[in-house]
Amino acid sequence: MPISTIANCSGKAALRQRGFTLVEILVVVTLVAVFAAVLIPNLHIGSERELDQGAVRLQELLVAVGEQSVFSGELLGVRLKEDRIEAMRFDPEAQKFVPFGGDSRAGLGSWDLGDDLRLSWELEKVEQDGGSSPFTAGFGLVEAAEARLTAGEKDDDKDSRPQLFFFPSGEATPAHFKLELIGSDRMPVELELDALSRATLIKDEEE
Template identity: 30%
Template sequence: MPRQRGFTLIELLVVLVIVGIVLTLSVLQLREPGERAASEAAERLHARLALAREESVLRGQAVGVAFAADGYRFLLPGEDDAWAPLDNDRALAATELPSQLRLSVTLEDLPATADEDGDDDEGDGEDADEDDNGDRPTVVLYPSGEATPFTATLSAERGGAWIIEGRLNGAFELRRPED
């Protein structure tokens, strides 16, 4: 009896599984650039907040975080209730976000960051630029490991948003808004 040509059912199934795996991996890599930038920036901020909390505990000194719509910086308390930027530490140096990303922070459900036009979003008539002390922290990380509770939302112009929630006990949670 002559042998028939063609593929067996097993061979076809193996090829379909391989094609499915390759397509799945390629779809995961084709995320929107803004979504990828938001994800990376949120992970970086989350890691830096945890590092700043540990730094505060090790130094026995509070560390402040000043948030703005276009970035954030870490601060140390100085003399006369002034806060100084922590720029000598590369890991905690001031960070400017890419232009397609925006950061908004709320403290107890009240806006805590200025929007792009410099308004403070609190409706009290004062602009963020009129603040004499531009280096005042939005959030303080205490040497006890505790922190000012806050919610930071990092969003991209075209899709992709991440939320970092800071709790009183010093824990930080990074999540998507849908979660």
């Protein structure tokens, strides 16, 4: 076979080999696009499910702390951060709030929200109605107790104590919460804690 013919054959083989490589790349790119189209919506749905589950977990934690305070007769609290929630109890000997301990209180420990969820909150005042309603009876005592717990505290004490107090009487510090999914267009899930330790998820009007 002439040398020129051999060279032509080698060139055609190289072109065919190069063409197969390009086709393979196109196939891979197409498959990646297809998988991305399938997986990304599922990831989005999974993240929104995480937000809903987080809101329910927050609700259950607040209710559990309130019930534990009533059943045990202890003064309890919840320390709030934007990425962490920690249940606490008042230690009479140390005269300060400390984290929960022991196996029996494992369910009332701390909760790290992770990288996707963020919490914001606003403490609320109890609206008095002159004492005509049984639901507002004694709330002045609760506010007085909170003032006593926080009076004269140092900055270190303020940073380590809870913002929410739960009393054995069944009363608690009212607050409004928003749990947000970072990077999502979805509206935050809102929750109310009233002065009777009732935690209620606020339903979206569109639902």
